[in-house]
Amino acid sequence: xxxxxxxxxxxxxxxxxxxxxxxxxxxxxxxxxxxxxxxxxxxxxxxxxxxxxxxxxxxxxxxxxxxxxxxxxxxxxxxxxxxxxxxxxxxxxxxxxxxxxxxxxxxxxxxxxxxxxxxxxxxxxxxxxxxxxxxxxxxxxxxxxxxxxxxxxxxxxxxxxxxxxxxxxxxxxxxxxxxxxxxxxxxxxxxxxxxxxxxxxxxxxxxxxxxxxxxxxxxxxxxxxxxxxxxxxxxxxxxxxxxxxxxxxxxxxxxxxxxxxxxxxxxxxxxxxxxxxxxxxxxxxxxxxxxxxxxxxxxxxxxxxxxxxxxxxxxxxxxxxxxxxxxxxxxxxxxxxxxxxxxxxxxxxxxxxxxxxxxxxxxxxxxxxxxxxxxxxxxxxxxxxxxxxxxxxxxxxxxxxxxxxxxxxxxxxxxxxxxxxxxxxxxxxxxxxxxxxxxxxxxxxxxxxxxxxxxxxxxxxxxxxxxxxxxxxxxxxxxxxxxxxxxxxxxxxxxxxxxxxxxxxxxxxxxxxxxxxxxxxxxxxxxxxxxxxxxxxxxxxxxxxxxxxxxxxxxxxxxxxxxxxxxxxxxxx
Numbered sequence: 237x238x239x240x241x242x243x244x245x246x247x248x249x250x251x252x253x254x255x256x257x258x259x260x261x262x263x264x265x266x267x268x269x270x271x272x273x274x275x276x277x278x279x280x281x282x283x284x285x286x287x288x289x290x291x292x293x294x295x296x297x298x299x300x301x302x303x304x305x306x307x308x309x310x311x312x313x314x315x316x317x318x319x320x321x322x323x324x325x326x327x328x329x330x331x332x333x334x335x336x337x338x339x340x341x342x343x344x345x346x347x348x349x350x351x352x353x354x355x356x357x358x359x360x361x362x363x364x365x366x367x368x369x370x371x372x373x374x375x376x377x378x379x380x381x382x383x384x385x386x387x388x389x390x391x392x393x394x395x396x397x398x399x400x401x402x403x404x405x406x407x408x409x410x411x412x413x414x415x416x417x418x419x420x421x422x423x424x425x426x427x428x429x430x431x432x433x434x435x436x437x438x439x440x441x442x443x444x445x446x447x448x449x450x451x452x453x454x455x456x457x458x459x460x461x462x463x464x465x466x467x468x469x470x471x472x473x474x475x476x477x478x479x480x481x482x483x484x485x486x487x488x489x490x491x492x493x494x495x496x497x498x499x500x501x502x503x504x505x506x507x508x509x510x511x512x513x514x515x516x517x518x519x520x521x522x523x524x525x526x527x528x529x530x531x532x533x534x535x536x537x538x539x540x541x542x543x544x545x546x547x548x549x550x551x552x553x554x555x556x557x558x559x560x561x562x563x564x565x566x567x568x569x570x571x572x573x574x575x576x577x578x579x580x581x582x583x584x585x586x587x588x589x590x591x592x593x594x595x596x597x598x599x600x601x602x603x604x605x606x607x608x609x610x611x612x613x614x615x616x617x618x619x620x621x622x623x624x625x626x627x628x629x630x631x632x633x634x635x636x637x638x639x640x641x642x643x644x645x646x647x648x649x650x651x652x653x654x655x656x657x658x659x660x661x662x663x664x665x666x667x668x669x670x671x672x673x674x675x676x677x678x679x680x681x682x683x684x685x686x687x688x689x690x691x692x693x694x695x696x697x698x699x700x701x702x703x704x705x706x707x708x709x710x711x712x713x714x715x716x717x718x719x720x721x722x723x724x725x726x727x728x729x730x731x732x733x734x735x736x737x738x739x740x741x742x743x744x745x746x747x748x749x750x751x752x753x754x755x756x757x758x759x760x761x762x763x764x765x766x767x768x769x770x771x772x773x774x775x776x777x778x779x780x781x782x783x784x785x786x787x788x789x790x791x792x793x794x795x796x797x798x799x800x801x802x803x804x805x806x807x808x809x
Contacts, residue, residue: 237276237277239280239523239534240272240534241524241534242281242282243537244262244266244282245547247261247283248286248289248291249285252313253317253590254582254591255576255590258603258607259607259611262323264688266325267688267743270741274741275762280523282508283318283328284330284504285314286331286503287332297411307332311330313592321595321604327511331496333503335507335509336477340477340494345481351428352428352431352557353427355426357422358422361375361407362419363412365414366409372389372401373388373390374409374410375404375408376388376410377404379399381395382394387404390497398457398545423489425489426467426468427550427557429467433463435556436556450568450569468495469494471496474493476499479492479493501547501554525562525563534567539569540572541571544570574610574618576588576618598789599746601743604744605743606628609627611688611692621794622794624794625794629788631696633785635703636747636785638703639702639703640736640751643706646726647730651723653779653780654776655778655779657776658720658724659718659720659721660724664708665724675698676739695743699736702736733755734751736748736751750782754780755773757772759772
């Protein structure tokens with residue numbers, strides 16, 4: 237049995253997430269976690285809400301709430317939505333937890349002791365209107381690299397270039413919109429990433445199996461311009477983790493907090509501690525410390541491409557720089573953007589389809605299937621309502637749903653609601669066996685290598701093989717001449733439904749459960765031996781005809797939704 241540690245990029249607390257956020261990390265991570273559990277492996281799947289930084293402060297201010305109350309409320313909202321989309325986290329934590337406070341301060345102390353933190357006097361932007369320093373996302377302006385007019389003070393959303401607020405052209409306050417800004421001197425801590433460039437470069441070069449998207453972004457940040465730069469890890473904010481050296485005060489830093497991108501990745505580790513402290517698990521260190529058992533763990537991260545630099549450089553620099561035996565990531569699966577109607581989804585701008593809206597109009601499996609089968613792996617993808625309607629209707633309703641309906645209803649009408657006995661498998665059935673074996677092995681290969689679109693395509697082909705067999709064998713015609721042969725054909729098809737449930741569960745878990753319930757079976761064992769699996773439901777065992785598995789989306793529904801989501805989100809976050 238293998239051990240798999242899986243983390244999804246932790247979503248910002250600033251409102252309900254959109255479908256682009258979902259497919260960018262959480263949903264593919266869930267797919268992989270479900271698959272590995274299905275293969276009988278031990279999995280720890282962790283995620284959390286990212287509750288510090290300027291997005292949290294700005295969102296709370298907009299909502300007119302105390303920031304602590306706002307974060308607690310939005311954590312509950314995001315946890316509920318995650319459950320609604322069947323995200324199977326072992327624990328959904330919070331970066332504001334006491335565990336993360338303590339661990340972040342511990343890492344800072346270790347890095348300072350290793351000579352990897354410098355105190356730097358620098359100039360930052362001060363707003364006279366707001367009467368405060370404006371760190372990172374409190375400032376917006378024009379990106380000096382690509383000319384995008386709504387770039388933020390830490391990173392450009394358009395070209396992903398890492399920025400400092402002072403880099404922006406025509407900067408303005410995100411709070412008041414004021415442009416009456418000046419540069420003032422202040423003091424901050426910097427992580428000396430540049431001192432670790434060679435070690436980070438060698439580590440990245442050793443990951444020959446990583447997606448090109450991941451390594452290309454990492455190497456760009458390593459080598460472009462002046463190369464890897466030191467990174468500020470403190471901010472002039474009220475909300476966040478207070479700056480300390482472990483348990484000790486940090487003189488001169490009493491009024492500052494750690495930068496969100498320093499503490500947020502550390503939450504992955506802290507989340508495992510939360511998992512144990514909440515009574516859900518044991519021995520968190522066996523997942524995270526190589527001196528406590530984590531040397532036999534495979535650690536996989538899932539994230540959008542804008543998060544890659546922090547996970548390939550800054551977080552590894554923290555881990556390696558600490559000098560302690562923490563587990564480093566083995567594989568980073570990164571994604572391009574999912575666009576909406578010719579532009580980007582945006583939480584802050586309320587643009588696109590959001591998770592709560594999506595669940596209001598259709599069950600989770602519809603969205604899970606479309607998003608995963610169109611995952612933006614090799615390039616940006618685009619959500620359109622016409623494509624969504626066509627894919628759902630064809631794949632889920634016409635292929636999978638139709639097969640289940642035809643088989644169960646025919647069996648009930650001719651043999652009753654039990655697996656029919658009699659008859660033998662022939663050449664057609666043997667041909668189906670061999671074809672399915674090859675398809676299932678290909679599906680496994682794509683799932684193991686996290687090639688999601690290829691895996692979805694292969695799964696659809698497996699469903700289609702059942703329909704093709706049904707069409708060619710024509711049990712409704714065979715029944716008139718040879719009832720036993722028709723019984724064997726239908727018995728095989730009913731067993732296929734069980735196999736489809738097992739294979740499809742990572743993609744469409746609710747539908748998979750319905751199929752297993754219909755087959756009156758609770759054996760989710762992976763079909764390692766296909767012949768055995770196709771005889772698992774014995775003659776005489778009961779089944780029920782399920783309700784319609786997937787309703788088709790009508791043209792009218794599609795047009796209404798397209799109109800409904802043509803503008804900006806009106807719901808309050």
